Amino acid sequence: MAADVSPATTPTRVTDRPGDTSPFALGLLLRRAHRRAAAVMEEALRPLGIELRHFAVLIVLADRGPTVQRDLVAATGSDKAGVMRIVDDLERSGLAVRKNVPGDRRVRAVEITPQGLELFDAAHVAAEPLAERLVAELSPVEAAELTDLLTRIAYPAGGEA
Template sequence: MSADVPQTTASRATDRPGDTSPFALGLLLRRAHWRAAAVMAEALRPLDIELRHFAVLIVLVDGGSVVQRDLAAATGSDKAGVMRVVDDLERKGLAVRKAVPGDRRVRAVEITPQGIELFDAAHAAAVPLAERLVAELGPGEPEQLTDLLTRFAYPAGGEA
């Protein structure tokens, strides 16, 4: 059976600078995500919310009243996870569930004025931390990085 396995001299996949393996970009993006998530979690900690809560608040600020199943899709979470987050946000007075006219089974979620206030406070708290996150980049590079990542995450053809 070992004769069927092709032998290769390819390097092992890492996220180290200069790695040319086909997995290097994905691993590097994962490491960048971990670093950015840690910095943003630091900004949110004093506000007593987590990134998963903030992800839902972003969708609510952007979309207004959002059906729970759409929140799951928009945040990349499963339905049960979104339900727990919405439960947390309701307990904190940051969001409310409301009935959807014409369908008793469906609930929409809306951000409260207190939720908007917290959303704004989170942005204010994140500014110095976000600046620290890109401190190693040169003039114009933070904007260039944002542009490249945006095009990477949202390709023109719409494929995932």
């Protein structure tokens, strides 16, 4: 005999559809939005001959200057072996170079090259129309609000990650 389950005791089943009220809804929506945004960024980068993982490292290098590989791991959320492969790719393409760190022969810093900076700038130009398409359903005020809200989620005031 089947148990009588009233609607009040039925657990919420998580989905990733609009209107989901489960506690996982926000995370699932963010994941779906991330996949869509990543696809748009990959589309912008593809003609330039790099992938999003390469661009993530170039972002750090353009922002921070020469950066040791262990700090690239933390900054990109990648693993050590992944960062090594990415830096190898960037070096082969002439977009970055490894340099010895004075005072520590075991540590190498990665530095973006002038060619890497040119590609970095070209990527921004190529991404502009695609980024606009990504938020085409939003008004300019809503797009700015979304950026603000996502920034506050990604970088909480308490500094927790």
